[in-house]
Amino acid sequence: MNWETFSGRYKARDGINCQWRIARRPVGNVRPEDFEWTEEPIPVPKDGEVLLETMYLGLAPVMRMYMMGTDRTGDEHQRVGDVIRGRGVARVIESKNPDLPVGEIVQGAIGWQTYRVSSMTPAEKFFRVTTPDLPYSLAAGALGMNGLSAFAGFFICGEPKRGDVTVISGAAGGVGTMVVQMARIAGSRTIVGIAGGAEKCRFIKDLGCDEAIDYKSESVPQRLKELCPEGIDFYFDNVGGEILTACLENLAMNARIVLCGSISEYTRETPFGLTNYTRLRAVEGKMAGFFVYNHLHRWEEFTGQMADWIRAGKIKPVQDIVEGFESMPAALSRLFEGKNVGVQCCRVRPEPVRRKLFD
Numbered sequence: 001m002n003w004e005t006f007s008g009r010y011k012a013r014d015g016i017n018c019q020w021r022i023a024r025r026p027v028g029n030v031r032p033e034d035f036e037w038t039e040e041p042i043p044v045p046k047d048g049e050v051l052l053e054t055m056y057l058g059l060a061p062v063m064r065m066y067m068m069g070t071d072r073t074g075d076e077h078q079r080v081g082d083v084i085r086g087r088g089v090a091r092v093i094e095s096k097n098p099d100l101p102v103g104e105i106v107q108g109a110i111g112w113q114t115y116r117v118s119s120m121t122p123a124e125k126f127f128r129v130t131t132p133d134l135p136y137s138l139a140a141g142a143l144g145m146n147g148l149s150a151f152a153g154f155f156i157c158g159e160p161k162r163g164d165v166t167v168i169s170g171a172a173g174g175v176g177t178m179v180v181q182m183a184r185i186a187g188s189r190t191i192v193g194i195a196g197g198a199e200k201c202r203f204i205k206d207l208g209c210d211e212a213i214d215y216k217s218e219s220v221p222q223r224l225k226e227l228c229p230e231g232i233d234f235y236f237d238n239v240g241g242e243i244l245t246a247c248l249e250n251l252a253m254n255a256r257i258v259l260c261g262s263i264s265e266y267t268r269e270t271p272f273g274l275t276n277y278t279r280l281r282a283v284e285g286k287m288a289g290f291f292v293y294n295h296l297h298r299w300e301e302f303t304g305q306m307a308d309w310i311r312a313g314k315i316k317p318v319q320d321i322v323e324g325f326e327s328m329p330a331a332l333s334r335l336f337e338g339k340n341v342g343v344q345c346c347r348v349r350p351e352p353v354r355r356k357l358f359d
């Protein structure tokens with residue numbers, strides 16, 4: 001069954017909590033049969049709780065890991081039958097919590113469902129959206145975990161230096177489009193983006209890359225040698241596998257590699273098995289990973305800085321929005337087919353009319 005036929009079977013509607021659950025563990029990219037649609041009465045908030053109505057949900061490669069029951073968050077693994085974990089933006093529509101009146105917009109761990117009751121405890125990792133002058137959808141992207149991943153990975157873990165030759169893989173994706181623009185802000189001398197296809201390569205050059213490599217039609221090792229003749233100072237890795245291997249072969253002295261993600265490896269049945277990490281030795285390089293949820297204490301600094309960059313036009317958020325909660329499974333599959341440009345998210349409900357101040 002194709003995605004259009006599958007999504008067309010369902011229709012989310014007001015007054016019912018619609019959910020997407022794990023029907024079975026995916027093999028390779030996700031398929032319609034991996035998802036189950038369920039409907040339940042809207043939950044009722046107790047004292048201290050609020051009822052949230054979902055506006056946007058973000059899509060991320062890690063959600064396939066949740067479906068596999070193999071996420072690396074340290075949280076309890078998801079089981080077949082569970083509502084799929086995920087973050088998004090929601091509006092408070094009923095409140096028994098004096099700190100969060102009806103109409104407040106929050107972002108957090110809503111899950112793949114159209115309503116959710118929350119007690120807003122730190123464990124639920126909800127945050128109030130404090131940028132009402134910007135589209136709320138950004139809280140599921142540049143001003144959400146996607147943006148924090150780019151910010152923490154690039155600036156905190158990567159410690160960029162002015163004049164770096166910076167290479168970014170997955171450069172047309174959610175995190176990648178932000179890192180390209182952050183490298184410009186940080187004063188990289190040359191920014192090389194790697195993405196799949198000529199159209200994406202043109203797009204990332206418009207966004208701020210000096211050069212682009214189409215890994216689907218060009219030899220990445222050869223192009224890296226041509227474009228970075230003095231070696232790579234900073235490699236931001238979103239994909240792992242063969243592209244990480246190629247970057248390790250072309251490092252400058254004291255190079256830094258940030259391991260953000262390895263999407264090229266997520267759907268393989270046998271692990272890729274990196275063998276040339278010892279290249280770091282001769283160049284006294286460093287390769288470090290990071291996990292976005294370990295950086296939540298920087299939330300206010302991050303959202304303040306990111307919002308300023310967006311208002312100043314230094315970061316242009318790139319969002320790829322699909323319409324309707326029914327489209328969530330299809331939207332997840334797009335990530336593994338390279339169909340998304342920028343942050344993939346889903347509009348579950350239109351944004352509410354803004355308060356007078358922002359008319």
Ligand SMILES: NC(=O)c1ccc[n+]([C@@H]2O[C@H](COP(=O)([O-])OP(=O)(O)OC[C@H]3O[C@@H](n4cnc5c(N)ncnc54)[C@H](OP(=O)(O)O)[C@@H]3O)[C@@H](O)[C@H]2O)c1
Nearest residue numbers: 149170173174175195196238260261262263264291292338
């Ligand atoms: N460390 C953390 O805490 C953290 C937090 C967030 C995200 N991540 C990771 O960071 C990476 C980027 O996340 P994102 O949410 O922004 O996703 P994303 O980059 O938008 O992911 C989708 C893109 O990945 C590329 N892709 C898919 N299969 C590929 C393959 N086999 N080889 C190379 N590229 C492939 C495709 O672009 P092309 O068309 O260019 O192939 C696709 O459009 C992911 O690996 C994610 O798991 C890590």
